[in-house]
Amino acid sequence: MQLLKDRIRKDGKIKSGNVLKVDSFLNHQMDIKLFEEIGKEFKRRFEGEEINKILTIEASGIGIACIVAQYFDVPVVFAKKTKTKNIAGDVYTTKVESFTHGKVYDIIVSKEFLGPGDKVLLIDDFLANGKALEGLAALVKDSGAHLVGAGIVIEKGFQTGGERLRAEGIRVESLAIVDGMDEEKGTIWFREDE
Amino acid sequence: MQLLKDRIRKDGKIKSGNVLKVDSFLNHQMDIKLFEEIGKEFKRRFEGEEINKILTIEASGIGIACIVAQYFDVPVVFAKKTKTKNIAGDVYTTKVESFTHGKVYDIIVSKEFLGPGDKVLLIDDFLANGKALEGLAALVKDSGAHLVGAGIVIEKGFQTGGERLRAEGIRVESLAIVDGMDEEKGTIWFREDE
Secondary structure, three states, rough: HHHHHHHHHHOOOEOOOOEEEEEOOOOEEOOHHHHHHHHHHHHOOOOOOOOOOOOEEEEEEHHHHHHHHHHOOOOOOEEEOOOOOOHHHHEEEEEEEEOOOOEEEEEEEEEHHHOOEEEEEEEEEEEEHHHHHHHHHHHHHOOOOEEEEEEEEEEEOOHHHHHHHHHHHOOEEEEEEEEEEEOOOOOOEOOOOO | OHHHHHHHHHHHHOOOEEEEEEEOOOOOOEHHHHHHHHHHHHHHHHOOOOOOOOEEEHHHHHHHHHHHHHHHHEEEEEEEEEEEEOOOOEEEEEEEEEEEOOEEEEEEHHHHHOOOOOEEEEEEEEEEOOOHHHHHHHHHHHHHHOOOOOOOOEEEEOHHHHHHHHHHHEEEHHHHHHHEEEOOOOOOOOOOOO
């Protein structure tokens, strides 16, 4: 998605450790007009697929998922992160390892809001090592719902998550795949759109 | 807002301890069509006010804020919750006490995304004791931005937050004010719209 790549080049900041900061438009301050274009593009890529629910994970996936949902005309469910040992009530749960924060946390979704018959599109802002997306996919599987695919705004193509998830048979559509970054020169290489 | 009150009566669940669960449409599963109506209503109530930014707090405020932002044609910034002692970088920060979770946490907003010249509308799903909203208002004040007001989806009128914030001179617009609930009978009393 050229508009997105241009925006990342313009406003993204490359930090040491292969960190790409896009918090001026994607995940702290949020450019809703850009989110609308993202929604249109996901709708185009998943055209013809039957989808009745979008699943995302708090916090930075929620805003994007809600705008994207308008183009699919479906509700959004967000998985909650929790460090609570005792999960109350009837929930699906799985563990997710966060490299950013160096922690393992549980993610949960109430059984009321996901189940057999649901046709689910996952939405998230970033895909790097793929642990969060893998956790969401595990919740969908546990629930008996059908996983249609995943829509990702920015994929770090030099990390292993995308490759692994696609090898598992999950359809992953990333709007911008970063294949490399040079912190000193401030340059970013994107994979060509197919 | 009658549509919202009807929805709360239909799908809200009253739990012991004056807990109102609305997670089937507001803050776990999210009904985006309802959020659109909420956006229109906030736009109507704040008509004529100059607003260039919406500020909310993770996680459950984000989805509502993003849909509402479409009607104001502005970006959204969400305050992040953190328990990290050492806040990195240039941020505004304040402490918020959570009664639900029995903890004190820091909320932060990057100085890049809030400052003098900003005219800010706060958006959140719930107002009860008002600590979260008070924290957001403190960040706005610290930044030198102008606080236009706060748009709340559900206010618990029998808790003190709304009254206190209004007494401080903050314009708080709540779309449904719950004045009481009866767990056994499953009934909810709403304040009349003005």
